[in-house]
Structure formats: C-alpha cells, structure tokens
Amino acid sequence: MAPNPDLTSFEALSFDCFGTIIDEDAGMLRTLDLLVAQKEVSEKKDSRALLDRLHALIFEIEHKMPALAYNEVLVGAIMRLAKENDMPITDGLAEPFGNSAGTWLPFPDSIDALSRLKKYYPTFAILSNIDNNSIKATVEQRLAPIKFEGLYTAQDIGSYKPSVRNFEYLAGHMRKEFNLDCDRGQVLHVAHSVVADHVPCKQLGRRSVWISRGEDEKKCVDKVGGKDKVGYEWRFQTLGDFAGEVERQFKQKEISAQRPSS
Known part of the structure; x- marks a missing residue:
C-alpha cells in the first residue's frame, strides 16, 4: 500500500457513520x-x-x-x-x-473534518446499519451543519452490511440520483469497520479508505482471514488525519497546475 495514493480523482464520498463519524x-x-x-x-x-x-x-x-x-x-x-x-x-x-x-455524539474531529472534506467532494452519502429515525436525528442534530445528499439505511435496504446487497444499493442510488459511478472509481468509501465495509468493498472492487480509530491492523485483518480479504488503499487514524491529507494533495495539485510548463 503506497503511503499516499492519489485522493484527488474522486467526485464524492460515501461514509459509514457509526464508528467512523459517530462514537x-x-x-x-x-x-x-x-x-x-x-x-x-x-x-x-x-x-x-x-x-x-x-x-x-x-x-x-x-x-x-x-x-x-x-x-x-x-x-x-x-x-x-x-x-x-x-x-x-x-x-x-x-x-x-x-x-x-x-x-450518540460525533468523535471530536468529525465535524471539522467533514467541513474540510466538503470543499473538495460536494456529494456526501451515508451507508449505515441503522434505522431511519436514528439516522434522521444524527444528521439533523449531531452532524449539523454538514449536509449529506444521500442517506441509505439498513432499514430501507432490508439487510445489514457486510452484505454486498447494501453496497449495490448504494451504487444504484449514487448512479440514479447523482450520476456517479461507484464501479468506475468516482466514489470513495470511508469507513472504520473492516468486517462490515472493507471486506465487501474488496469483493466488489470498490475503492475505500480505512479510518482505524486506534484499531490494531493485524488483529483486524487476521479476523477477516488476511489482507487479501480487504482492499482499502489508504489508512488514517482519524477522519481529521484523512481530511488533512486530502487538503495537502489538492493544494499540491493546484500548485503544480499553476507552474509554467517547460
């Protein structure tokens, strides 16, 4: 896994919510x-x-x-x-x-990190193992003023992650509602759970970033049967760390674009 693969090519972010954004x-x-x-x-x-x-x-x-x-x-x-x-x-x-x-409250870094990420990825979606009342209270009361354009819950889908059905549901709605294709690398999935999110992302060939929140990588990977079972290309301890790297890459790209060609 390269230390800092390119994060500037994506047009949208999909998030796991509980464990990633909410503590x-x-x-x-x-x-x-x-x-x-x-x-x-x-x-x-x-x-x-x-x-x-x-x-x-x-x-x-x-x-x-x-x-x-x-x-x-x-x-x-x-x-x-x-x-x-x-x-x-x-x-x-x-x-x-x-x-x-x-x-339940967000992690201390979540709101600031989401605000920073929103500058670069205008479309946010949540794919969560949650009920509709809880996600409504979460986005309206706990995560305000951050706007999530797509909210996709286990209650609406009828199954829970790590079922690939949930990720196919996400892909279908991102395509229909926002003209974004998960399978063509336009959407990056951001999640904490290796089991619920990164294993199905690997199965479907979706690109993802792991917000590890202090978890031991070896233990998490061994739990699902080895590194060949997961496909996250980036790992950050916090959402804030992820936002910082996104900012760095986009600013570097802007600087590079302004340099005169030789």
Missing part, C-alpha cells in the same frame, strides 16, 4: 455502565469487557433477522447480554438503549 462505543458504554452499576453481586462485570460481546450479539441478530430495525436489534442485544451475565434489566433501560443511537 458509537462511547454511546453504548453509557448504557453498559448503568447495567453494571445495578448488578446486585459483589463482583461486577467491567463495562468495557462487555462491549465486545455486545457488538458480537448485535452482529448475530442483524444477520439472523436482516429485516429487523436497528433500534430493535439493540434492544434484543442488550437483553441477551444481561441474561448471559445474570444482570437484572428492565424495559426502562432496554427500550431507551434501543432508541439511543440518535443521541
């Missing part, structure tokens, strides 16, 4: 902290120790019941997690957790 782990941990705090035993589970299991349960439910809305997936996952760990849980905790995704 979903922080949002989930707020509820896990409440669950742990009310456990009536001397030895309590650690919230962070439960987080990986919660993600696994969410993934399992999504793919067993692809038509189930994400807010209901969250309710099912937190109920199962509580049962597995002999923790008391009520509807007063489970139902609010199911509807909490729209309240």
Whole structure:
C-alpha cells in the first residue's frame, strides 16, 4: 500500500457513520455502565469487557433477522447480554438503549473534518446499519451543519452490511440520483469497520479508505482471514488525519497546475 495514493480523482464520498463519524462505543458504554452499576453481586462485570460481546450479539441478530430495525436489534442485544451475565434489566433501560443511537455524539474531529472534506467532494452519502429515525436525528442534530445528499439505511435496504446487497444499493442510488459511478472509481468509501465495509468493498472492487480509530491492523485483518480479504488503499487514524491529507494533495495539485510548463 503506497503511503499516499492519489485522493484527488474522486467526485464524492460515501461514509459509514457509526464508528467512523459517530462514537458509537462511547454511546453504548453509557448504557453498559448503568447495567453494571445495578448488578446486585459483589463482583461486577467491567463495562468495557462487555462491549465486545455486545457488538458480537448485535452482529448475530442483524444477520439472523436482516429485516429487523436497528433500534430493535439493540434492544434484543442488550437483553441477551444481561441474561448471559445474570444482570437484572428492565424495559426502562432496554427500550431507551434501543432508541439511543440518535443521541450518540460525533468523535471530536468529525465535524471539522467533514467541513474540510466538503470543499473538495460536494456529494456526501451515508451507508449505515441503522434505522431511519436514528439516522434522521444524527444528521439533523449531531452532524449539523454538514449536509449529506444521500442517506441509505439498513432499514430501507432490508439487510445489514457486510452484505454486498447494501453496497449495490448504494451504487444504484449514487448512479440514479447523482450520476456517479461507484464501479468506475468516482466514489470513495470511508469507513472504520473492516468486517462490515472493507471486506465487501474488496469483493466488489470498490475503492475505500480505512479510518482505524486506534484499531490494531493485524488483529483486524487476521479476523477477516488476511489482507487479501480487504482492499482499502489508504489508512488514517482519524477522519481529521484523512481530511488533512486530502487538503495537502489538492493544494499540491493546484500548485503544480499553476507552474509554467517547460
């Protein structure tokens, strides 16, 4: 993987939202902290120790019941997690957790990075494993004033990433609504999840950038069966780092264009 391949040829960006732009782990941990705090035993589970299991349960439910809305997936996952760990849980905790995704906050770098990226890529789309109410609250309340021209959710598609069906849905709508072709390299996909996003991008030959957010590359790649299973061409720790490299490349391109030919 070259250190800085060309980022200036794309006309639009598609984003995974939760984990890439929105700090979903922080949002989930707020509820896990409440669950742990009310456990009536001397030895309590650690919230962070439960987080990986919660993600696994969410993934399992999504793919067993692809038509189930994400807010209901969250309710099912937190109920199962509580049962597995002999923790008391009520509807007063489970139902609010199911509807909490729209309240989760962006990473500290997200809004500034998106504002900078928007100068170079006028069309933004989100492809997310989320329900419609949560994405509406997210873009209108958490990500304002950034505008996303396309919003494509698992609830509308009827399946969850990493199904290639979701990426084909994205491609169809980008072509129909914006005359942009994902298969011809006009759209760059920006995502955190190696499993949900970069594996299907590889399968479809789509170009992508990994926002790793502190993840260990070897562990992530080994989890999906090796580097030949993923196809991201760029890796940045944060969305802000990605925006910085985009700015650098576009400015360098502008300087080069202004130089007189010899």
